Amino acid sequence: MNDTKEPIYTAAIIIIGNEILSARTQDTNLNYLAAGLNARGIRLGEARVIPDRPNMIISTVNELRRRYDYVFTTGGIGPTHDDITAKSIARAFGTRLQCDEEALRILQEYYGDELNDARKRMAYIPEQATLLDNPMSRAPGFQLANVYVLPGVPRIMQAMFEGFSHRLAGGHPLxxxxxxxxxxxxxxxxxxxxxxxxxxxxxxxxxxxxxxxxxxxxxxxxxxxxxxxxxxxxxxxxxxxxxxxxxxxxxx
Amino acid sequence: MNDTKEPIYTAAIIIIGNEILSARTQDTNLNYLAAGLNARGIRLGEARVIPDRPNMIISTVNELRRRYDYVFTTGGIGPTHDDITAKSIARAFGTRLQCDEEALRILQEYYGDELNDARKRMAYIPEQATLLDNPMSRAPGFQLANVYVLPGVPRIMQAMFEGFSHRLAGGHPLxxxxxxxxxxxxxxxxxxxxxxxxxxxxxxxxxxxxxxxxxxxxxxxxxxxxxxxxxxxxxxxxxxxxxxxxxxxxxx
Missing domain, CATH: 3.30.70.260 (ACT domain)
Structure with a gap:
């Protein structure tokens, strides 16, 4: 233990998805992220499981991003009509989605001629956000201020988290x-x-x-x-x- | 589907326990309760995972019991110093713990001469609360207004839930x-x-x-x-x- 008083970093997790609340899917993302944060000396203060509803996402993100050093969300950033997380995060920050050129380039490289409109949707991230690399299925997540927006599929979420988590400031692991x-x-x-x-x-x-x-x-x-x-x-x-x-x- | 417009019943779940947030334990209670509620036509609106901290329990219970028809908590009702759920629920309702005679009788019957002070603690429930039967390890849970307070050990929680869930008013299952x-x-x-x-x-x-x-x-x-x-x-x-x-x- 260090003699100097060090800051304690805190985090909250938001699991977004009707499929968890309907019991169709047993969530494992919370446990995975909790272990990863703990290993970096970041204290997980709470977690919430909420439905795919814009107002619920907006109010939850806004409440927790002010209360914790980090917020991680999982779920709802795919290409289909029920993927509303990115848009809701933008609204939580009072900003809007824009097509990210780097994200579009990544998707073009991956999908080639099969880059349809639905897939292009995944290049839209909130203004000011930065991309989080997805080594598995390419479509990136993003970070906006202290909010990290990750996909819901566990293996993709994990690969993405491993890509950036070493950059998170933390403390001594418990x-x-x-x-x-x-x-x-x-x-x-x-x-x-x-x-x-x-x-x-x-x-x-x-x-x-x-x-x-x-x-x-x-x-x-x-x-x-x-x-x-x-x-x-x-x-x-x-x-x-x-x-x-x-x-x-x-x-x- | 009935022609008459029927009420929709809603619920929230609060998973209380540092062991979930520290990643020591993979929670399965949320999934089990979600399935059981869904089967009774009760919509699970959200779930929260919070630490064993009185103020967090009090504020979360008070927020959610006003917003949903039912609230279910799991965890923190055992005999040890870190079991603070019952006391926190009492404080959330502005009431206090009292020794429930029926609960004490159940514990006396089960433990006999081995009923020590720690075990007696499990007979203390909030004033006005009613007992929820525990067919497995006897120490009861309790219900106070629309809040159902259950243990964290999955098999005991499940046995208790099966004992009372048929009495919950619900609607058509999805x-x-x-x-x-x-x-x-x-x-x-x-x-x-x-x-x-x-x-x-x-x-x-x-x-x-x-x-x-x-x-x-x-x-x-x-x-x-x-x-x-x-x-x-x-x-x-x-x-x-x-x-x-x-x-x-x-x-x-």
Whole structure:
């Protein structure tokens, strides 16, 4: 841990798509982005899943871009009539879409003679926005101020995120160690609260699970500071052993 | 479809838990609840994933319970120090926690001599709230006005939801048919927009996917009206065939 006080960077994620809210699709983009942001020391403050409706996109983007350092959206930037994210983002910023020459060139190179009007739509991004490279299917995402607009297809979204995420300013990643044991959460509550009290600067969570009809608990300790986390893990291990169980430890 | 105009019931989901935002856990509760609500004709308007922080829980619950007919929360109602949902919900309603005698009786029956103070905590629910039965690990959830407070462990949350969801007032479920084919989304955009224009009362979405390095698209048509949806599916099938492809159809 550095001695100097460093800024904490925060982010919010907006998952745009009726298909998530209708249960047709199990979202995985939130988890992927959360891991990627965490690895860069950026704290994910909240996430929202909203329908493909312009007013909802506009109000959500405007609320969150003021509250967090970064906002990432996924979904709704394809070529069809229900892809309304780019236009809505432009409206959120009080600007409008324009044809980006570089985006058009990329699409022309990729589609050649098959560049139809629908595909050309994907070259329209808000004024002032900059392109985010899409190594997989070429049609770019874009960044406007602190808002990063990504596609919804997980593999394409991931490839795009990997392309620019190293440029995001972040801090020290939170380290996270997990101590788990087949012991019911409620048996350890008191000891756990005592450990949390002794390590106020760490985040100590307990997550019950069910395995082979037995209740177990995963205790997760998160901190930027390696030595603090090691000490807390030791205490947790002792707590678990005091109930006659041997814990499983995972460091990450 | 009924001739009489029926009310549309709406819902929001709040996933409470640092473990989702830190990427430790891939949430599946949203998808499960979305499917269950959809089956009862309740439209899921949005979902939020927020950290275990009292002020965040209070403001989110208060915003959404006024905007939607139902609000469902998951997470943070266990026995440990980081389980702050019940207390935060009470504060959102300007009320406080009290020991529920029925809940205490349930816990006494289940834990017997092992009912410690931490476990007793799970009998405290907000004044005016009613219990939601937990057939799996007994500790109940609760309902306060239009807010349903459920645990985060998926199997326990699911068992609890199954116990009360048949009592929720709903409407006609949206039927959803999917026509998919190995055809890039952008090739069909024009024909697709024309079909959407002919069926303004249906929701027509297109979702690209990648399979064996080929781009495909799933076209999803949603409507309450079986005959409308059948006609739209026929037109979609014709559109896909006009590109020389044979579609796969899934009705649900």
């Amino acid at each position: 380290l996270s160690h997990t101590v788990s044991a087949l012991i019911p959460e409620s048996q350890t509550a008191e000891g756990l609260a005592a450990i949390q009290a002794r390590y106020p600067q760490t985040e100590l969570g307990s997550y019950p699970y069910v395995r082979n009809r037995q209740f177990g608990t995963a205790f997760v300790i998160r901190s930027e500071d390696e030595s603090v986390i090691e000490n807390a893990v030791e205490e947790l291990v002792a707590l678990v052993r005091s109930f006659g169980m041997e814990p499983h430890i995972e460091k990450g | 039927l959803s048919h999917t026509v998919s084919a190995l055809i890039p989304e952008s090739q069909t955009a024009e024909g697709l927009a024309a079909i959407q224009a002919r069926y303004p009362q249906t929701e027509l979405g297109s979702y690209p996917y990648v399979r064996n390095r080929q781009f495909g698209t799933a076209f999803v048509i949603r409507s309450e009206d079986e005959s409308v949806i059948e006609n739209a599916v026929e037109e979609l099938v014709a559109l896909v065939r006009s590109f020389g492809m044979e579609p796969h159809i899934e009705k649900g």
